[in-house]
Amino acid sequence: MICTPLEERLRQIVATVFDTPADQVTPQTSRESLEPWDSLGHLVLVLELEQEFGVQLPPEHVQQLNSVAEIAQILETEYGVRA
């Protein structure tokens, strides 16, 4: 598994928020593949991302954050976050 530094950090965040072992989270991990990542879980994850990266994510972006790779992409292109 080759991860960018940002994806690596996001894997840790996703693993912690959903209390899942980090080695089971990959850039491809998504709302479909991870059971605790339901709609309430998604809200908690978004709030954690906002705190962690000091951003506020509007609904347009919130609905695109469907996998670790997508979160990395939005954070990078829309907010200039690198790691």
Add this chain to the structure above:
Amino acid sequence: MISSPERADAAASAGSERRALPVHLRGAVDGALAAEDWPAALSRLKQLFYSSPSLGNAQFVSSRMARIRRDPELLTLRLAVARSFTVEPVLPLLEAAALLHDVRLEVLVGGFNTYAQDLLDPASGLYEFQPDVVLLAIQTRDIAPELWQDFPQQSETTVAQTVDRVLAVYRTWIGSLRSRSEAALILHNLELPAEPEMGVLDAQSSHGQMQTLQQLNIKLAALAREFPGVYVLDYDGLVSRSGRARFHDERKWLTARMPIAADCLWPLANEYLRFLLPLAGRVAKALVLDLDNTVWGGVLGEDGAEALQVDGEYPGAGFLALQRAVLSLYARGVILAIASKNEHDDAMAVLEHDPRMLLRPQHFAAHRINWNDKAQSLREIAEELNIGLDAIAFIDDSSVERDRVRQALPDVNVIELPADPMLHARALQDCPIFQRLSLSGEDRERARYYADQRRRREVHEASASLEDYLRSLETEVTMQAVQRRNIARVAQLTQKTNQFNLTTHRYTEAQIASMLDDAAIRVYEVSVKDRFGDSGVVGTAVTRASGPVTELDSMLLSCRVIGRGIETAMLAHIARHARERGARRLRGWFLPTRKNGPAQDFYRAHGFVVVDRRERGALWELDISGAVTDPPDWIRMQCDGAPET
């Protein structure tokens, strides 16, 4: 909102320094867990969470706490939440913080906007859950939308009707809960909008939008006071402390019914803790303070007394603010003590003589000002004050000292302080373990009693003999029939006194009150004063007369005043009083417990003989037909208002 890349960059780079700590600490926690070093794991978890109370860290704490094997009295508190918005993201923070205080929360969240049914329907899930605490979290815009928006379109009359309607429904809900459950109720008050719809004109009107909501909140608080166990949570105050403009995330309200910005979830969770921890009895009784760079700015031993910073200027004002915050805890009954690495006499001289100090030697019940390890000092202070380490909070600007204490004494509540001294007072004020939900006169005076006690000890150590010492105290004991206003205090004494207690019978307030209607029973209250101060009501006795025999049902004395002959003075009065009412014998059980050793020789020492012996204890008897014991001559006795001869 931060959305421009430059600002996100700035935030992220500021964040990367903050981040280094959690990552490092999480690793340290897992390392300690692997080594089964529970105290180290626990202390790291506390440090991690209090330095960065994020949702991720909350989940981390909860998952790791489940793996720590320790043997605390983990208390379970059942919390039912009736709400009008999505509170769920607050709960992981609340649960993690509660776990760090040895409280396991079991939470039931009611349906979305079903709060009225939850409270009114006796068959609702809320009542079935049998909660210890109910939280009623309703927003202004849900319960009184006409006061939140479209206010200008309404007449004074319709506004008044809305206010009455809101108060009436709260009264019905509270009444319904009170008739069905003994759970404590925490009630959000109503938030004011960020901006009144009429702008600056609103403040000029006698019936403006803001004033209407403020008055509604005052009436809501008055309503809550009518019921026992109902507490108002000043939600509007919380929003305003956090910053009205920054508290909300309107987009999340519209998309997920979650109105609170990510950064403000923790302040709300902490506000809930300020109620839940006192309800669970998890509070700090004492605060132990460092001196250098905590109570005053600068290092006394290096900078000298003149150079210490504590005044109305920068940065001395930060230290002064901390002293003021500490004094407000003292006024709540929090006992104060010092653990400082300093020359004892130099430090005391500053506290005594520096005119800028607000904290003075008489505020402190114990001090360890020496060069010893602070963990050792804290252990000694706990012993001296006769309280558990878990009842102690410790404040110190040095992260090294804090870490040392966290590691050595994981039960002590170490307060995490930001580096900037201007923020220290706020950190102390935010700390939920100093909150009290009610305050008796005794509570208010407690910190002073303990401080007086230290001065007594100092005189004791300087006195040649015990009797000289006791004489020098000028003790005055007042013993009389319990006064109505002291019934609660007397009941509390029967519930809490373990050491000098002959029978350890526990009584509730209602039981004590009903004894007053029985002519054969006499309940005494005993208060003690001396030249160092007034200790208030510290003892009680209950007697039951039946013909020639008066039975001593209970007799106890707080450990604050034992060993001064007060029990002899009490016995003298009880015996004399029983004889006046025709009794010839005084009888009483001694029922041994693990803790009442200090009372075991009481009967023997006062001439009683054993007349019955059972497995649970012995019955002792004293002939009072002739002369009875006198109070010790160093005690001045007042009985029912008049000095006894």
